Each structure stands twice: as structure tokens, then as C-alpha cells.
Amino acid sequence: MGPMMAPSVSCLLLAVLFSAGCKVITSSDQMCTEKEANKIYNCEYLGLSKIPDILPNTTEVLEFGFNFLPAIQNTTFSRLINLIFLDLTRCQINWLHEDTFQSHHQLNTIVLTGNPLIFMAETSLNGPKSLKHLFLTQTGISDLEFIPVHNLENLESLHLGSNHITSIEFPTNFPTQNLKILDFQNNAIHYLTRKDMDSLKPATNLSLNLNSNDIKGIEPGAFHSKIFQNLNFGGTFDLSVILKGLQNSTIQSLWLGTFEDKEDQDLSPAILQGLCEMSVESINLQQHHFSDFSSATFQCFTQLQELDLTATHLKELPSGIKGMNSLKKLVLNVNNFDQLCEISAASFPSLTHLYIKGNRKKLDLGAGCLERLENLQKLDLSHNGIEASDCCNLQLKNLPHLQCLNLSYNEPLGLQSQAFKESPRLELLDLAFTHLHVNVPQSPFQNLQLLQVLNLSYCLLDTSNHHLLAGLPNLRHLNLQGNRFQDGSIPKTNLLQTVGSLEILILASCDLLSIDQQAFHGLEKMCHVDLSHNSLTGDSISALSHLKGIYLNLAANNICIVSLHVLPTLSQQSTINLSHNPLDCTCSNIHFLTWFKENLHKLEGLEETMCANPPPLKGVKLSDVKLSCGITAVGIFFLIVFLFLFTILLVFLIKFLLRWKYQHI
Amino acid sequence: MGGLTAALLIWALLLPKGGSGEAWPIHTACKDSSLEVLYQSCDPLQDFGFSIDQCSKDLKPNLSIRLGLILRENIKELFLDIALLTKGSSILNFSYPICEGDHPKFSFCGRSKGEQLYYVGPVNNPGLLVPEGEYQVLLELYDENRSTVACANATVICS
Numbered sequence: 039m040g041p042m043m044a045p046s047v048s049c050l051l052l053a054v055l056f057s058a059g060c061k062v063i064t065s066s067d068q069m070c071t072e073k074e075a076n077k078i079y080n081c082e083y084l085g086l087s088k089i090p091d092i093l094p095n096t097t098e099v100l101e102f103g104f105n106f107l108p109a110i111q112n113t114t115f116s117r118l119i120n121l122i123f124l125d126l127t128r129c130q131i132n133w134l135h136e137d138t139f140q141s142h143h144q145l146n147t148i149v150l151t152g153n154p155l156i157f158m159a160e161t162s163l164n165g166p167k168s169l170k171h172l173f174l175t176q177t178g179i180s181d182l183e184f185i186p187v188h189n190l191e192n193l194e195s196l197h198l199g200s201n202h203i204t205s206i207e208f209p210t211n212f213p214t215q216n217l218k219i220l221d222f223q224n225n226a227i228h229y230l231t232r233k234d235m236d237s238l239k240p241a242t243n244l245s246l247n248l249n250s251n252d253i254k255g256i257e258p259g260a261f262h263s264k265i266f267q268n269l270n271f272g273g274t275f276d277l278s279v280i281l282k283g284l285q286n287s288t289i290q291s292l293w294l295g296t297f298e299d300k301e302d303q304d305l306s307p308a309i310l311q312g313l314c315e316m317s318v319e320s321i322n323l324q325q326h327h328f329s330d331f332s333s334a335t336f337q338c339f340t341q342l343q344e345l346d347l348t349a350t351h352l353k354e355l356p357s358g359i360k361g362m363n364s365l366k367k368l369v370l371n372v373n374n375f376d377q378l379c380e381i382s383a384a385s386f387p388s389l390t391h392l393y394i395k396g397n398r399k400k401l402d403l404g405a406g407c408l409e410r411l412e413n414l415q416k417l418d419l420s421h422n423g424i425e426a427s428d429c430c431n432l433q434l435k436n437l438p439h440l441q442c443l444n445l446s447y448n449e450p451l452g453l454q455s456q457a458f459k460e461s462p463r464l465e466l467l468d469l470a471f472t473h474l475h476v477n478v479p480q481s482p483f484q485n486l487q488l489l490q491v492l493n494l495s496y497c498l499l500d501t502s503n504h505h506l507l508a509g510l511p512n513l514r515h516l517n518l519q520g521n522r523f524q525d526g527s528i529p530k531t532n533l534l535q536t537v538g539s540l541e542i543l544i545l546a547s548c549d550l551l552s553i554d555q556q557a558f559h560g561l562e563k564m565c566h567v568d569l570s571h572n573s574l575t576g577d578s579i580s581a582l583s584h585l586k587g588i589y590l591n592l593a594a595n596n597i598c599i600v601s602l603h604v605l606p607t608l609s610q611q612s613t614i615n616l617s618h619n620p621l622d623c624t625c626s627n628i629h630f631l632t633w634f635k636e637n638l639h640k641l642e643g644l645e646e647t648m649c650a651n652p653p654p655l656k657g658v659k660l661s662d663v664k665l666s667c668g669i670t671a672v673g674i675f676f677l678i679v680f681l682f683l684f685t686i687l688l689v690f691l692i693k694f695l696l697r698w699k700y701q702h703i
Numbered sequence: 704m705g706g707l708t709a710a711l712l713i714w715a716l717l718l719p720k721g722g723s724g725e726a727w728p729i730h731t732a733c734k735d736s737s738l739e740v741l742y743q744s745c746d747p748l749q750d751f752g753f754s755i756d757q758c759s760k761d762l763k764p765n766l767s768i769r770l771g772l773i774l775r776e777n778i779k780e781l782f783l784d785i786a787l788l789t790k791g792s793s794i795l796n797f798s799y800p801i802c803e804g805d806h807p808k809f810s811f812c813g814r815s816k817g818e819q820l821y822y823v824g825p826v827n828n829p830g831l832l833v834p835e836g837e838y839q840v841l842l843e844l845y846d847e848n849r850s851t852v853a854c855a856n857a858t859v860i861c862s
Contacts, residue, residue, distance in 0.1 A: 083748055103817060104748075127817035128773065152773070152817035176818045200818055223813065250810050273810045297810040299824035324806065348806050371806065 073099075081105065089115060096120055103127035103149075111135035121145050128152035134162035147171040151197075154178055160186050168192045175221075176200035187212050195219035199247075202226060206248075208237040215240040218267070223249040230283065231257045235264060243267045249293075256283025261316075266290065273300045277326075281312025288317045295324030295348075304329035313338035320344035320367075327351055333359045340364070348372055354380035367391040374398050378407035378433075386411070393418040400425070400449075403433035416442040420468070425449035427475075430457055437461040446470040446493070453482035466491040470517070473498045476506060484509035495544070496520035501533055508536045515542040519568075526551035526573070528581075535560050546591070547571040553578040564588055569595065570615070576600040576630075583607045593643060594618040598651065600630040609637065617643030620650035621660060625667035634660055732857070733758030738833060742857040745841075749773060751853050760861050764830035770822045772853055777815045778802055780847035788839040801844075833861045 070081035070090060078099040081090065086105040093100070097118050107114065107129040115121065119141045131153035138159075139145055145166035155177045163169060163186055170192055174185065180202035191213045203225040208214055214237070227248060238244060245268035253274050261284045270293040271280050277294055284292075296302040303309075304327045313321075314337075321339075324346060328335060333356045339345065340361040349372040365386045371393055375381065378401060381394070389411050394401070400423035408414065414437050426433060429451045434440070440461035445451070450473040458464055464486050474497045476482055483489065489510050499506065499521045507513070516537060523532075526549050534540070540561050550572035558564070558581050567582065570593040579600070582590065590611050597619040600608070608614055614637075623631065638644065638661060649655040649663060732740040733755040740758065744750045751772035757763060781802040787795040802812030811822055838859040844852040 149817075151815055152819065173815070175815050197815075200814065224810075249813065272807075295807075297812075298808050298827055299810050299822070325808075346805075349808075369805070 089118065093118065098144075099123040101125045102129065105129050107131055109133040109135060110138050112137040112140050114138065116141060119143075123147045125149040126153065130154065132156045134158040136161045137164060138162050139165035141165060143167045145169060147173075149173040150177055151175040152177070155184075158184065158186050161188060162186055164189045170194045171197075173197040174201070179203060182207070182212070183209055185212075192216055195221070197221040199223040199225070204228070205234060206230065206238075207234040210237070212237070213240075214238055217241040217244060219245045219247075221247040222251065223247050223270070223272075225251055227251040228254045229256070230260050232260045235260045246270070249273060253279060253283075255279060258283075258285070261285065261287035263287070268293065273297055275301060276303055277305065278303075278309040278312065281309065281316075284312070285315040289319070291320040291322075291344075292318050293322045294326075295322050295346075296326055298325065302326055305335075306330055307332070307334040307337065310335060310338055318342060320346075322346040322348075323350060324348040325350065332356050336362060343367065345369070355382045355385070357382040357385070359385035362386055363388055365389060367393075369393045372396045372398060375401060377402040377404045379404045381407070383408050384410040387413075389414055391416045394422065395419065395444075396421040397423070399423070403430075405432045406435040408434065409436040412436065412438060414440055416440075418442075418444040419448070420444045421447040423449050424451070427452040429453055431460050434458075435460050439463055442466040442468075444468040445472055448472040450475060452476075453480070455480045455482060456484045457482040458486055462487065464489050468493045469497055470495045471497075476500060476503060478503045479505040481505045481508040483507065486510055487512065489513055491515040493517040494521065498522075504531065504533050504535070506533045510537055510539075512539055513537045514539060516540055517544040518548065519544050519546045520548065522549050528553045528557040530554045530556045532557055534558065538562070540564055542566040544568040545572070550574055550578075553581040555580045555583075557581050559584065561585075567591070571595075576604060579604040579607050582611070586610045587612045589613045591615045591642075592619070593646075596620065598622045599627045600633075602629045605629060605633050608633070612640065613642050614640055615642040617646035619647070621648070622651045623649035623655045623658070623660065623663050623665065624652055625665065628665060628667045631660070631663060631665055735759060737862060739860045740857060741860075742855045745854040745856050746775075746851055748775065751855075753855070760833045760835075762828070762831040762833060764828060765825045766828055767824060768822070768826050770820070772820055774814060774816055774818045774820055774852065776846045776848075776850050776852050777813075778811070778846060778852060779804060779807075779813050781812065781852060782845055782847075784841075784843045784845070786841040788841075789836055794838075833859065835861050837861075 069092060070079045070084070072079055076094050076096045079093055079097055080101040082101055083104045087107065095117055098120050100118065100121060100123070103125050104127065107126065108131065110131055110133070112135070115124070115138070121142050122144050124145060124147065127149055128151065131150065133156060136159040142165050146168055147170065148163070151173050152175070166189060169189055172193060175197050176199065178201065179198060182203065187209065193213070194216055195218060199221050200223070203222060204227060206222060206227060228251070230253060242265065244266055246266060247270040249270045249272035253271060254276070256279060263286055265288045268291045269289050272293055272295050274280055274294070280294065305323065306329045319342070321342060321344070325348070328350065336359045342362070342365055344367040345365060346369040348369055352370065352373040353375065359382065362385055366388060368386055368389055368391070370381060375394070375397055376399055383389070387410060390413050392411065392414060395418050401419070403424055403426060417437070417440060424445065425448070437460055441463060443461065443464060443466070446468045447470070452475040458467070462485060465488050467486070467489060470493045476499070478500065480503070483492065486509065490512055492510070492513055492515070495517045496519065499518070501521055501523045528550065534557070538560050541563050543561070543564060543566070546568050550569070552574065562584070564585055565587070566589045568591040570591045572595050574592065574595040574597065576597045576599055582588070588611050590613070593615045594617070597616065599622045621627070634641070641647065644659065644661050647660045649658050649660060655663060727744040727750040729741050729743045730753070732742050732753050735758040737760040738758050740755060742753060749772070752770070754769045756767040779802060783799045783801055785795070785797055786793065801808055807813060811820055814820060840857040840859060842855045842857060844854070846852060
């Protein structure tokens with residue numbers, strides 16, 4: 039037993055050594071990723087307990103979250119003196135010792151989110167000349183005295199969410215003069231006193247986030263003549279407390295919405311009365327219910343410029359709302375309208391932006407429901423189940439200043455010639471994922487002189503209609519993704535010939551098999567062509583021979599061999615993506631492979647550009663392939679020279695041998 | 704010889720598990736006489752906790768759930784993808800926004816990377832009578848850059 043035991047034990051030791059060796063290898067395998075050479079590194083989730091030696095001293099941005107640093111002190115980061123941004127999210131930090139950042143003069147952001155901090159030394163944040171952003175989210179703070187105040191004069195944002203804070207009163211020596219963002223979301227703040235608010239007096243144009251705190255009381259006068267950029271009281275149960283408490287304040291943007299997981303009180307005109315006592319430009323009331331909804335609900339909204347009523351269970355807006363002449367932006371997303379006229383648009387004559395998207399019912403556009411909105415510039419009607427057999431002149435009557443129209447993700451629309459005659463100033467039109475019926479030879483976009491961007495992706499267009507895109511003299515950006523062409527090919531004469539000003543063309547996922555060599559003639563200004571996710575072969579590249587310096591995406595096609603005559607076309611472009619193609623890495627493609635090596639700087643997606651053929655090279659990156667093919671001209675030259683020299687040598691040798699032989703006779 | 708074999712065996716056992724890492728344990732989200740929901744985290748970096756309050760093949764609308772996880776990303780924007788399969792064939796795929804910049808549906812929207820999130824509350828689901836059978840459900844939570852926030856392989860057994 040004894041002699042058997044000894045080798046087993048030594049083998050076991052050997053095995054343990056082996057496995058230990060393996061662990062070291064695996065951990066050194068998973069090293070920090072370089073995002074920008076010598077500057078930006080990500081070392082997250084590596085279980086590191088110190089800064090790895092491979093990080094250069096010049097590192098400026100370090101994402102070091104989810105590692106293990108129970109205590110940090112002046113030696114921890116001492117080598118990386120150029121740090122600007124340091125993310126130490128969830129590193130199990132308990133202690134921030136004295137002078138941790140003493141030599142980090144440039145540091146401007148420290149993220150300590152999710153660390154169970156026990157103590158921060160008085161001088162732990164000293165060093166940085168201009169510390170601007172400090173994240174102390176969910177660090178267990180219950181008292182603002184916990185934060186060392188010595189080097190916070192330049193602080194612009196302080197994030198204190200998800201802690202146990204009950205009062206926002208800052209210590210008297212806390213420098214708040216440069217604060218712009220103060221985030222207290224998800225704490226236990228229930229009361230705001232005058233003293234609390236006075237401690238923030240030096241801060242100007244502050245954005246204060248008290249989302250998910252459930253404020254139960256505000257001392258009268260606490261907000262008297264205070265000015266805020268943003269105030270967020272999201273999820274507060276009793277809004278009357280807030281609106282009473284904010285008397286005499288000036289607020290650019292007030293967020294009072296609630297959430298699906300929060301109980302809320304119905305908003306009555308009496309509660310909203312509080313708005314008359316303050317100055318607010320923009321208000322959000324998302325997800326609330328209204329009681330006694332009438333024109334009286336809006337009597338204190340007269341100074342408002344922006345109103346967001348997303349998901350407020352609205353079936354209609356009352357007609358006869360008076361005095362809302364200043365409203366510029368109205369958001370009515372995710373409500374329950376049956377017809378567009380139910381929003382009583384005439385009450386908001388100055389409206390420039392109107393958003394009605396994701397309506398919970400199929401929305402009927404009606405006729406002329408928005409005709410009083412003469413100043414409207416942007417209209418979003420996406421995701422509404424809108425269906426119309428003849429769109430859109432009657433429905434969108436009299437919108438002379440409309441610049442952006444979004445009708446994407448709707449039900450089928452029938453378009454006739456000049457379908458957008460009522461909005462001649464359109465610059466952007468989005469119809470993506472809305473099935474369009476256009477009869478040949480109608481030109482629905484005719485006379486949109488100013489249209490620059492047209493998104494027709496997945497519209498199931500009849501692309502054989504050569505007049506489809508007629509009358510768009512300024513169109514720069516056209517997206518035709520997901521539309522099909524007859525026989526999978528774009529012929530010599532096609533619908534693109536009428537849009538000569540095109541700069542960006544997207545023809546991805548169009549099931550294309552080929553493109554005629556002349557198909558893009560007349561499109562001289564193009565600088566971005568996306569032909570990805572088709573079944574194009576190398577020959578289709580010749581359609582681009584007249585273009586120079588463009589971005590060309592040919593990813594995920596069927597390109598195997600790129601012949602010699604199309605290489606100049608590729609050479610003259612600035613960026614090319616050939617990834618996810620079944621590229622041939624045999625000698626029959628040697629010209630392309632050589633070209634590829636010489637033009638690596640122009641190629642995008644190199645990691646995914648791989649050989650499909652021959653089988654032994656399948657999956658190998660094209661940039662790694664080394665191929666020597668047959669005898670080249672240079673090879674033949676050297677071979678001939680070699681043979682010639684060899685012959686001379688042989689003749690001399692024989693001569694010498696013969697002479698030597700005869701001399702010895 | 705025997706020693707060497709034993710050593711090799713021990714070595715193989717001690718070796719850190721390769722590439723995909725070891726799988727997270729399978730948890731029970733809920734169980735009663737007619738319905739059982741099991742899940743397993745498919746995020747290689749972390750497990751998460753999840754339970755459903757009432758379990759019954761006659762699923763009530765607006766179920767209450769409990770969810771606990773550490774956020775790997777900021778969730779100002781958060782989306783859910785669900786794929787439902789039975790016997791390997793797909794029945795249903797859908798995508799649902801939970802947090803959007805212009806519409807944060809839940810109070811946790813806007814929390815940041817590294818925060819521990821604990822949610823107890825409704826999920827706003829429709830009512831549903833689950834037909835008998837065994838279903839595979841793949842759930843994925845991700846942000847606007849499609850970075851994973853949580854991933855679950857669930858099995859629903861209805862008898």
C-alpha cells in the first residue's frame with residue numbers, strides 16, 4: 039500500500055499544480071479590453087483585486103466595475119495619474135482611505151455606485167483639480183454628512199439615488215454653487231422644509247430629481263422664488279401636496295407622472311388649481327387618471343408651452359378649452375382615441391409639435407381634424423393602426439408648415455399622385471413598416487420640393503413603378519430596405535433615376551440577386567450605399583464604378599470571387615464592409631486577396647470577414663490568410679536565371695573534372 | 704499506472720469549466736397542482752431571483768411578481784423579448800418596451816448600472832387559460848444597445 043501511495047500523492051500534487059497553472063492561464067486570458075489605444079480600457083467582471091500591470095500609465099478612462107477592492111487608498115491607482123473617468127461600480131468597496139486620489143489632478147468623474155461604503159476619509163476625494171461628477175448611488179448613505187466636502191467646489195452632478203436619505207438638507211459647509219444635477223431618486227424623503235431648500239440656494243438652474251420618494255408634505259414657502267431647470271416628483275401619491283408646495287416657484291420642466299406599479303389619486307381640476315400659483319414651461323402627467331375631465335381641468339395650463347399626457351387613459355380632449363395659446367408641444371401617446379378629431383386640436387392654435395403614437399385603439403384620421411394647426415411642424419402618428427384607402431390630403435388638410443411627418447407602423451395606406459399636397463414643406467417623411475398601395479404610374483410624393491429624408495423600409499412597394507419617386511428634387515436620404523424588386527434585380531431603367539440628388543441609399547434586405555451595371559447612373563452625389571443582407575455576387579459591384587469615396591456596405595451577401603476588373607471600383611471608395619460573405623480564399627481569387635491585404639485601412643468589420651472556401655480555411659479571417667499561388671512572373675524570371683547559372687556551373691565543373699582527369703593520366 | 708489515471712481523473716475534475724462556464728441552478732418561480740414554472744438564468748455573468756404570486760393554469764390578468772437582480776446596465780431604456788416554444792416549434796415571439804425615455808412605465812425605470820433592483824408589483828399581463836402541455840419560454844431583458852440586463856430559460860409545465 040505504502041509504495042503505491044507515494045506516486046499517487048505525487049501525481050495528485052502534480053495534478054493540483056497543473057490545474058493551478060490552468061487557472062492562471064484562464065485569468066490572464068480574460069484581460070481588460072482596449073477600447074482606444076493607451077486611453078480607454080474596460081476591465082469589468084474580471085474578479086481583479088488590483089490594477090493590472092498591463093494597463094498603461096496613460097490610461098484616461100477606466101471601467102473597473104464588478105471587481106474586488108475592499109479598501110482603496112493612495113497606492114491603489116497611484117500609477118494611473120492621467121485618469122479622467124473612473125468607474126468603480128460594485129467593487130465591494132468598504133473603505134475610501136486618506137488621499138486615495140491625491141495624484142489624480144485630471145480626474146473629473148468617480149462612480150462608486152453599489153458599493154457598501156462604511157467610511158470615506160476626510161481627504162479621500164482630495165487631489166482632482168476639477169471633480170465634476172460623483173456617483174454615490176446605492177452606497178448605503180443615510181446622512182449627507184457622510185460625503186467628505188473638501189474637494190467638491192466644482193461638482194456639477196451628484197447622484198445619491200437608492201440610499202436611505204430622509205432629508206435633502208445639505209451641511210452648511212457643503213459647496214452647492216456649481217451643482218446642476220442633484221439626483222435623490224428612490225430614497226425615503228417624505229418632507230421638504232424651507233431649511234432643506236435654502237441649503238440649495240447657491241445652486242442656480244438646478245435639476246432636482248425626487249422620483250419615487252413619495253413626498254407627503256412641503257413646508258409653505260419652501261419653494262418661494264426658487265428657480266429650477268427640472269423638478270421630478272415621479273410616482274408621488276398625492277399631487278396636491280406638490281402643487282401647493284411649489285407656490286411661487288419658477289420651473290422650466292416639471293415631471294409629475296406616475297407608474298404602473300404605483301397607486302395614484304385621480305387628478306381633479308381642484309388639485310391642478312395649484313398650477314396657477316407657479317410658473318412652469320413644461321409639464322408631464324404621464325399615466326395619471328383624470329376625474330371630472332372638462333375644459334376646467336386646463337384652466338391653470340394657460341402659460342404652458344409643453345404638455346405631456348402619455349397614457350392618461352384619455353378618450354377625448356374637451357372642446358372649448360380657452361387660453362391655451364402658448365402651448366407649442368402636446369404629447370398624447372398611448373391613449374384611447376377613436377378618431378383624430380377627438381383631440382379638439384382647435385384649442386391649441388400655436389402648436390408646433392404634436393405626438394399621438396401607440397394609440398391603444400385603431401385611430402381613424404377623419405377629415406381635416408388638424409386643419410386649425412397652421413403652425414404645426416412635427417406630427418407623429420406612428421403605431422396607431424391607421425388605415426386609409428386614399429391618404430393623406432383630406433386627413434392632413436391645411437398643414438402648410440409641416441416639416442416632419444411620421445406615419446410608420448400603421449395599417450395599409452392607399453396613396454394617389456400628390457398624396458401630400460397639403461403639406462408642401464415636408465422635409466422628412468417616415469412610412470416605415472406601413473404597407474403602401476400605389477397604382478402604376480402614380481407619383482404620390484410629387485411636388486415635395488423640400489423633402490430630404492424618405493423612409494420607405496418594409497412598405498411592400500411596387501418597385502416596378504418607375505414614377506414612384508418622381509418629383510423629389512432635393513431628396514438626399516432614401517431608405518428602401520426590405521422592399522422587393524422583380525426577379526431580384528435592379529434593371530438599367532428603374533425608379534431611382536428620378537432622384538438624382540440622392541446621397542444616402544439603403545437597399546438592404548431587398549432579396550437582390552443582381553444590379554445592372556447602369557442601374558445607378560444619374561446618381562452622381564451618392565456617398566453612402568447600403569446593399570447588405572442581399573444575395574449579390576461580386577459582379578454587382580460594377581454598378582458603382584462611377585462613384586468615388588463612398589461608404590459601401592456589402593455585408594451578408596453572396597460574394598465569393600471578386601474579379602480583377604471590379605477591384606478599381608472598390609479601390610476608389612473610402613470605406614467598404616464585406617463581412618459575412620462566403621469569400622473564396624483559393625488561388626482563383628488571389629487578386630482580390632492581395633487587394634484586401636493592401637486596403638485593410640478601408641475595410642470595416644474585419645473580424646467578421648472570413649473565408650468560406652477551401653474547407654481547411656473555412657472561418658479563417660481574410661486578413662490572416664497567407665496564400666502563395668503557382669509561379670508568378672517574377673518567379674519564372676528567377677527560375678530561368680537559376681537554371682542558366684546552374685548550366686554554366688555544370689559546364690565549368692565538367693570541364694574542370696575532365697582537365698583534372700587528363701592531368702593525371 | 705493506477706496513480707496516473709487517478710491523477711488525470713482528479714485533474715479533469717479540478718479543471719475550471721470551459722468557455723460557457725457552469726450553468727446557474729434551476730429555480731422554481733411558482734408551483735401548484737396544475738402549473739409549474741421553472742427558470743434558469745442564461746446570463747453567464749449572473750443569476751437572478753424571480754417568483755410569481757399566484758400559480759394556476761387559469762392565469763389571472765395583472766399578475767404580481769417579485770424580481771431581484773443586479774443591474775448590468777443603466778435602464779433608462781429597457782426592452783423585453785419573449786419567445787414561446789412547444790416541442791421545439793415556435794408559437795409566439797414578441798417584444799415589449801418596459802422603460803422608454805418618453806414613457807417610463809415602471810417606477811424602476813432610470814435606475815443605474817450596478818444597482819441592486821428589487822421589484823414587487825404587477826406586470827400588466829392579460830388573463831390566459833394555459834392549455835395542457837410543456838412549454839419553453841426564452842425571456843430576455845436588454846437596453847438600447849442590446850446589452851443583456853437579464854436572460855432566462857423557463858419551462859412551463861401545465862397538467
